[in-house]
Amino acid sequence: MTRKNLMYIALWLLIQLLAEINCQMTPYKPKLREGHTATLIDNKLYILGGDFGDNAGKDFFYLDVSVPFNTQNLLWNDLSNINIIPSHYDCTSVKGGANNNTLFFYGGDKHVTDFVYTFNSQSNSWSIPKIAGDVPINKFEMTGIIDHKGIMYLWSGAKIADRTDVDDMLILDTINLVWGKGNLVGVPIAREFYGAALLPDNSIIYIGGYNAKELPLNQVYLYDTINDNWSAKTTSGVVPPDRDGLSAVLGLDGQRVIIFGGSTNYGGNTVKDLIYELNLINYEWRIPKTFGKIPKSRMYHKANVIGKYMVISFGGGYDQSTESDILLLDISNVDEYIWTNEFYPPTSSIVPSPSAIPSLTSKVSVSSPSATSPPSSNSSSIVSSQSSQLTSSSPTAMIGAVIGSLFGGILLSFVGFYLYRWNRNKYGDKNPYNNDNNNQYQYDHGHEIVQPPNDEYTINHQHRSTPASVINNSGQKSTPTANDGKLTLQGLQQEIQDLRQIILHNSKQSKK
Ligand SMILES: *[C@@H]1O[C@H](CO)[C@@H](O)[C@H](O)[C@H]1NC(C)=O
Ligand SMILES: *[C@@H]1O[C@H](CO)[C@@H](O)[C@H](O)[C@H]1NC(C)=O
Numbered sequence: 198m199t200r201k202n203l204m205y206i207a208l209w210l211l212i213q214l215l216a217e218i219n220c221q222m223t224p225y226k227p228k229l230r231e232g233h234t235a236t237l238i239d240n241k242l243y244i245l246g247g248d249f250g251d252n253a254g255k256d257f258f259y260l261d262v263s264v265p266f267n268t269q270n271l272l273w274n275d276l277s278n279i280n281i282i283p284s285h286y287d288c289t290s291v292k293g294g295a296n297n298n299t300l301f302f303y304g305g306d307k308h309v310t311d312f313v314y315t316f317n318s319q320s321n322s323w324s325i326p327k328i329a330g331d332v333p334i335n336k337f338e339m340t341g342i343i344d345h346k347g348i349m350y351l352w353s354g355a356k357i358a359d360r361t362d363v364d365d366m367l368i369l370d371t372i373n374l375v376w377g378k379g380n381l382v383g384v385p386i387a388r389e390f391y392g393a394a395l396l397p398d399n400s401i402i403y404i405g406g407y408n409a410k411e412l413p414l415n416q417v418y419l420y421d422t423i424n425d426n427w428s429a430k431t432t433s434g435v436v437p438p439d440r441d442g443l444s445a446v447l448g449l450d451g452q453r454v455i456i457f458g459g460s461t462n463y464g465g466n467t468v469k470d471l472i473y474e475l476n477l478i479n480y481e482w483r484i485p486k487t488f489g490k491i492p493k494s495r496m497y498h499k500a501n502v503i504g505k506y507m508v509i510s511f512g513g514g515y516d517q518s519t520e521s522d523i524l525l526l527d528i529s530n531v532d533e534y535i536w537t538n539e540f541y542p543p544t545s546s547i548v549p550s551p552s553a554i555p556s557l558t559s560k561v562s563v564s565s566p567s568a569t570s571p572p573s574s575n576s577s578s579i580v581s582s583q584s585s586q587l588t589s590s591s592p593t594a595m596i597g598a599v600i601g602s603l604f605g606g607i608l609l610s611f612v613g614f615y616l617y618r619w620n621r622n623k624y625g626d627k628n629p630y631n632n633d634n635n636n637q638y639q640y641d642h643g644h645e646i647v648q649p650p651n652d653e654y655t656i657n658h659q660h661r662s663t664p665a666s667v668i669n670n671s672g673q674k675s676t677p678t679a680n681d682g683k684l685t686l687q688g689l690q691q692e693i694q695d696l697r698q699i700i701l702h703n704s705k706q707s708k709k
């Protein structure tokens with residue numbers, strides 16, 4: 198066996214090890230947050246700011262969605278050191294600009310003096326653009342929606358100054374950098390923390406929200422961006438209970454709006470039913486059928502549609518030690534949506550990341566359909582890229598390598614298995630792959646979020662906050678901060694992680 202082949206074997210074994218030991222190692226682990234923004238630009242989901250219960254954030258980081266990933270093992274990329282926006286929460290951002298690849302940030306809390314900041318995703322740089330027109334009042338707690346012409350609509354929200362709700366439709370042309378105002382004839386009552394989405398007919402739908410109380414969803418509102426006029430629609434069916442802090446996305450067929458989560462009492466409790474769907478033809482609500490492990494409800498999170506997934510990020514209501522910051526709902530089949538941990542990028546034939554490759558110990562029991570979907574013939578998985586490299590060697594060398602790697606693989610799988618067992622015994626049953634013991638379909642631990650003191654909400658509109666710490670106090674054990682086992686394995690795992698990234702990257706490159 199040549200040295201080269203040995204190297205391949207070693208590589209493969211290392212990857213197996215990574216998959217089998219604790220997969221939670223990530224280079225950057227963001228804090229729990231609410232009221233952040235989430236913007237998809239060129240296969241990167243950028244997360245900005247948010248509040249951590251007691252203070253707001255300057256954080257800025259992204260998730261690469263051009264490669265497959267497992268939500269149990271997210272590889273965040275931290276860009277906080279280049280962020281120029283002061284600490285903030287409950288602001289909004291969209292993708293816009295002349296080249297349709299600039300992040301436009303609007304709003305801010307009392308710390309933020311400028312209304313708009315832009316992030317150029319090509320040069321990785323922030324700036325404060327000069328915008329013509331009447332300078333608007335600064336507001337937040339609303340959702341900005343951009344249309345197909347690069348115009349951003351900022352309806353209502355709360356004034357930074359006194360937290361009263363603002364009755365206006367602020368319009369920002371992100372291409373020509375001009376402020377404008379929309380028509381207010383027939384505008385619904387002002388509100389904060391509503392759900393909003395752009396519809397195929399260039400209307401924006403506004404759902405729920407808060408104005409002194411949670412607002413009902415038996416009516417939804419449409420702002421027609423072409424004709425600059427408002428209309429209301431009365432809804433029927435299984436109307437969701439009143440809520441704010443929800444998210445709304447357009448379904449893939451353009452005929453439905455899916456809403457997720459929210460709060461029933463301005464941040465005190467999350468809503469019970471996670472998902473509702475509004476039919477855009479007859480305005481009837483229903484609870485869609487879902488498959489897979491149902492996550493805990495969330496509020497003041499964000500949701501984006503990426504490929505066939507509704508991608509829910511952060512928010513209040515879950516425990517970071519038991520659930521991922523990212524939830525994936527596969528919405529491709531309208532008859533049954535699927536909660537899954539596995540993300541596959543839209544147009545690619547890329548197959549599972551190493552952590553998703555079933556191995557002796559990775560408990561394939563959580564087999565979402567997507568995880569078992571057949572890899573395409575030109576797949577670029579580790580395994581296939583490995584064998585394609587091997588075929589370039591001589592046949593005998595290849596046979597040797599295959600046998601060697603098989604043997605070594607089995608051996609290492611055993612080693613890995615025992616390491617895994619040891620790891621699990623040592624740290625308690627926290628391995629994300631070991632959830633076969635949990636009742637998959639009864640995962641909701643009741644709604645045990647501790648309700649913060651009432652005065653926090655009744656006295657002059659203090660910022661609704663369900664501090665991260667409150668959620669952590671709800672009886673869940675938190676992850677041990679440092680443990681010897683992890684520390685000694687850390688360096689190794691990090692290296693394997695990097696290696697994995699390189700391999701994924703290379704196999705992606707070679708496909709171009
Ligand atoms: C910008 O890109 C989005 C897709 O990400 C598209 O829907 C939109 O129409 C584009 N906007 C412009 C002004 O081209
Ligand atoms: C909005 O304007 C369009 C075009 O003038 C018109 O056809 C439509 O009826 C208007 N809708 C409402 C609710 O006024």
Ligand SMILES: *[C@@H]1O[C@H](CO)[C@@H](O)[C@H](O)[C@H]1NC(C)=O
Binds near residue numbers: 573574
């Ligand atoms: C796989 O690659 C071959 C040669 O590069 C190509 O002819 C074929 O169409 C590809 N198949 C798929 C499914 O992409």
